[in-house]
Amino acid sequence: MSSFFRLSAAIPARQALAGSVHSKSLIRFSSTTGYGKTFDKILIANRGEIACRVIRTAKKMGIKTVAIYSDADINSLHVRLADEAINVGPPATSKSYLNIPNIIGAIKQTGAQAVHPGYGFLSENSQFVHALDEIGAVFIGPNERAMAAMGDKIQSKIIAKEAKVTTIPGFNGVVENVDHAVKIANEIGYPVMIKASAGGGGKGMRIAWNDKEAREAFKISSSEALSSFGDSRLLVEKFIEDPRHIEIQLIGDQHGNTIYLPERECSIQRRNQKVIEEAPSVHIDIATRKAMGEQAVALAKNVGYYSAGTCEFLVDPKRNFYFLEMNTRLQVEHPITEYITGLDLVEQMIRVAAKQKLGILKFPFIMSHLCASSAHTAPLVKLARKEMQHALDTHPRFQSGKISTGFLAEEYPTGFKGHKLTPQSHRELLSVAGYIFARRDLRNRSWIDGGGSVSQGANKKSEWDLHISTGNGHYENVTVVKQGDTFVITAKGESVTVSANWALESPLINAKLVHDGADSSVVVQYLESLPLGFRLQHYGSKFDIQVRTKTQQDLSIHMKEREKLDLTRMILSPMPGSVVSISVKVDDVVSEGSELAVVEAMKMQNVIRAPRAGKIKKVNVQAGASVAGDEIMIEFYEDQVKK
Structure with a gap:
């Protein structure tokens, strides 16, 4: 049976940029400040990882927990971890995890004093908050008024302007129909973003560069919005080109205290959904961080917001920033903020809900969001994370910090498997492939000639006449000449000198290349050996390198290739x-x-x-x-x- 799961994990950030973070701009928090008792028992109106996450903190605080589950989730981990568990309906989420009367019944049955919604499901449903108020149960989150005000993008933009928060230029009203959308787009000026007024998660959003695209964007976005949020209303605003997506984590109590925490950068996205999170951002300086944080706090105070929340901004290349929306819940990516602050956000939410005052980072971390379409693919998640990390760590734009929300679409249009070789990256890959073949050949010959000693016979061969394919089926004539500790690789009349202190058992090859007098460095990963070649990873993409000697190339004309299935039709x-x-x-x-x-x-x-x-x-x-x-x-x- 197919299922969907999302894994969030923290991996060390690129060390080259760690030094650019100013430690004096970051505050250290403590979650152990002598608080008193909060609740005896809470119910978690969710399932999966977030339910387990809340249960762990509740146990640490000495609070008993109640899990809810559908018929399909009776054996789930969150059910086993909780002190009690109540069935709230059949597998369909509309009849269980979104069934407010059934959840209210579970609260009454167990005597839970408060409810943590997690994220998703009812976490941003103001009607659920109202229902809890009516039975005297505490919602571990913001109040009903603040949630309703910030949950609607149109209304939240109006409120943001009142609080003097910088917003994206656009139409502050409901788009009536497709013709109205096109009219507004022309008044604003293309490109525009057409997006759902309700919900989030990248759903119901499309960029339009002309009238035709605006009509298509309206059709698809309204359909997605209705399917995802039950609300087809759309808004139209100016599209900010080459933006970074930065979010500010807020936490406020019911005594008028609100603080902002160091930002999270989530510019690396796919289809408007976050893939990688980094905190703090290497792009945001102290002044911008302060200005964004103060605007986020001003907005929260303007609507009387308390508990955890997130203000999302777009930041252009000149560090001008614009308010996008406010998420009135704990976000999936909250662990990265906890990593850099030492603050337990779930604990703070519980304490704020109990009307306690806030009590109040050193290394950047990166958090990745990984998706799989089948529960049976779980063993591949670790591998996928490694490949993603290597792809980013070796990409020049990521290393330099020159990224925007279009990074993945621009650099990996078909995913991490599909990097298109440029003339430069092709030359790099060809040169490293020639170097690898020569080094491996020298090692093999030294063992044969020297009776097992790698040092003997290693210099007996110094030239190789090869034919190399980088995976496209086309073979190029490549000569490799060993000159001392370096190798000169020549193809199509261009020569590249390669030097690398590569141990043959190491998977990573850090090579220095010299071409036309210019130095450059590349990192290539050796994945595995193949018949007549090897598999390399370059710029995060895998390439099956085939290497033929002159004799093998001459014989290849007598070998028939297997006929490939024609998928072009x-x-x-x-x-x-x-x-x-x-x-x-x-x-x-x-x-x-x-x-x-x-x-x-x-x-x-x-x-x-x-x-x-x-x-x-x-x-x-x-x-x-x-x-x-x-x-x-x-x-x-x-x-x-x-x-």
Whole structure:
């Protein structure tokens, strides 16, 4: 059975940038300041990791816990960890974790004094807060008024302006229809962002650069918003180009005290959803941090906000910042703030809910959000995190800090597996491949000639005539010449001198390259050996390097390659999901870029377009159907496909 899970993990940040963080701008907090008793028993209205997270803190504080579960989650970890557990309904979340009457019944049955909502589900539902107030139970979070005011993006922008918070230029009202959206977009000036007024998580958001894209963005965003939040209202605002996404963590009590904590940077995103979080940001200086924090506090005080909350901002390359929205809950990425402050945010939320006063970082950390489509892929999560970390750590833009929310889309348009080699990165990869082959060949020869001693016979060969493919099936003639401790690699008349202190058993190759008198450094990871080659990771992408000697190349013309399956006439589903719509039928003629279908996964709609012009031969799915990843959805006539 398929499932979805998200893993949050902290990994050390790039050390080269750690020195740019000013320790005097960071405050150290303590969560042990002699507080008194809070609650005897709390109920956690959630499941999974966040429920376990709240239970751990509650146990530390001596508070008994109540878990809720659906029929499908009876054996879940959070159920086993809690002191009590109550069934609240069948597997469908609308009938269990979103069922307010059933949860209210569980509170009454167990005598829980307070409720922690976690994140998601009812965590930002003001009606749930109202229902708790009516039975005298405490909501561990903000009050109903503040939550309702900040939960609506249109209303929150109006309130932010009243609090003198800098907002993105745009239309402060509800967009009536698609024509109204286009009219507003023209008045603001393209590019614009069309996005849902309710909810968050990157759903119901699209960028439009012209009228055609604005109409499409309105259609998809309103559909996503209705599906995700039950509210199809949209707003239109100016799109900030090359922005960084920075969020300020707030914590306030019910005595008028509100503080801001060091920021989290979440600029590395995919489809407007955060992938990597770093704290504190290397881009934000002391003055900007102070200004953003003060505006966030001003907004919170303007609506009487208390408990944990997050103000999200966009920051342009000149450090001008603009308020996006306020999340009135604990966020998935809260652990990274806890890492750098030593503050337990869940504990502070509980104490604030009990009407106690706030009591009040040294190394940057990075937090990654990883997703898997099947519970059986859990062993791959650790590997995925390693690959992501290596991809970022070796990328020049990430190393220099020159990133924006468009980083992944620009550098990895098809994911971490799909880095497109530039002439420079191709030359680097080819040079390192030639170096690796020569070093390995010298080692092998020294063992044969020297009877096991690596040092004997190592200099008997100094030239290699090779043919190397970087994974595209095309072989280039490459010569490698050993000159002392360096190797000169020549291809297409260009020479690169490679030097590296590489131990052959080490997976990382730190190489210094000299080309046309200019020095550069690259880090390449040796993953594994292959028949006639090896697999390398360069710029976070894997490349199957094939190396042939001159003799092997001469013999290759007599070897037939296995015929490959032709997928050029097939449209595959990019992910497991459900088909929202099919825009074509059999015998339709489509042009390149035409919309073929829309597939929804995790309430995000993905438009599938024709990769080239052609005539439709077969449509294998229909609207409302479920599709698996890589399932063949649409087929073209072979003789009609223009290659």
